[in-house]
Amino acid sequence: MQTVQFPAKFEFLDEIREFVGNIARENGFNDKAVYNIQLAADEAASNAIEHAYNGITDGMLEISCGMDANNLTILLVDHGKSFALSDVPAPDIHADLGDRKIGGLGIFLMRKLMDEVEYHSTARAGNTLKMTKRKA
Amino acid sequence: MEITTQEFKHCEMIKVKGRVDSATAPQLAQTLEKANEDGKYKLVMDMSELEYMSSAGFRALLAAQRNAKKYNRGEVVLVGVPDRIREALELAGFTELFKTFDDPLQAVGHF
Numbered sequence: 065m066q067t068v069q070f071p072a073k074f075e076f077l078d079e080i081r082e083f084v085g086n087i088a089r090e091n092g093f094n095d096k097a098v099y100n101i102q103l104a105a106d107e108a109a110s111n112a113i114e115h116a117y118n119g120i121t122d123g124m125l126e127i128s129c130g131m132d133a134n135n136l137t138i139l140l141v142d143h144g145k146s147f148a149l150s151d152v153p154a155p156d157i158h159a160d161l162g163d164r165k166i167g168g169l170g171i172f173l174m175r176k177l178m179d180e181v182e183y184h185s186t187a188r189a190g191n192t193l194k195m196t197k198r199k200a
Numbered sequence: 201m202e203i204t205t206q207e208f209k210h211c212e213m214i215k216v217k218g219r220v221d222s223a224t225a226p227q228l229a230q231t232l233e234k235a236n237e238d239g240k241y242k243l244v245m246d247m248s249e250l251e252y253m254s255s256a257g258f259r260a261l262l263a264a265q266r267n268a269k270k271y272n273r274g275e276v277v278l279v280g281v282p283d284r285i286r287e288a289l290e291l292a293g294f295t296e297l298f299k300t301f302d303d304p305l306q307a308v309g310h311f
Contacts, residue, residue, distance in 0.1 A: 074223035099284040157293025
């Protein structure tokens with residue numbers, strides 16, 4: 065596992081995508097899978113910056129990424145506000161234009177793009193989002 | 201991300217290049233809002249040179265489509281959507297909210 069820390073700011077999303085994208089590419093994921101892994105990591109980090117660190121300007125994100133057997137794992141740790149993954153309703157992706165809700169779309173995409181998404185929160189270790197993607 | 205706009209007789213084409221994420225989506229949203237403020241609701245989004253778009257970009261497109269379609273005054277259509285971005289839009293159920301075209305002239309001709 066390689067680990068890097070970034071300030072919890074949207075300006076660092078480019079670097080976050082590059083970090084996970086490079087590791088995925090080095091481990092033989094194809095272009096489509098690399099894109100999807102980058103998108104999932106972006107959505108996870110964006111959520112942490114927007115919600116966990118809402119109103120906090122000096123938060124940090126710690127991102128670890130690595131390969132274990134046939135699985136790529138991404139761990140995203142923040143020390144902001146926690147939430148319950150199960151409390152976030154899935155968006156109705158067939159609703160009419162006027163009824164479309166954009167909230168929850170990030171988590172929905174993460175679940176669709178990755179094989180597993182787990183979230184744990186403890187007072188000491190902070191909030192950890194774990195995502196894994198199997199190599200096809 | 202780089203945005204250029206081009207006026208046509210019956211619509212405006214907004215070309216967005218590069219990457220749209222939570223950092224850059226506000227600028228795209230602003231461009232779309234500005235078009236609406238200028239009374240332009242028939243918009244062609246040229247995505248042919250777009251490399252990446254997260255749900256933050258989807259959100260900007262959704263807001264623009266809602267605003268454009270109000271009172272039947274217009275519509276946002278997409279042109280040249282790259283495969284990866286189209287797949288993500290599909291996952292999010294967004295492809296049914298937008299007409300898409302392969303060719304810019306075809307998209308402009310739609311209006």
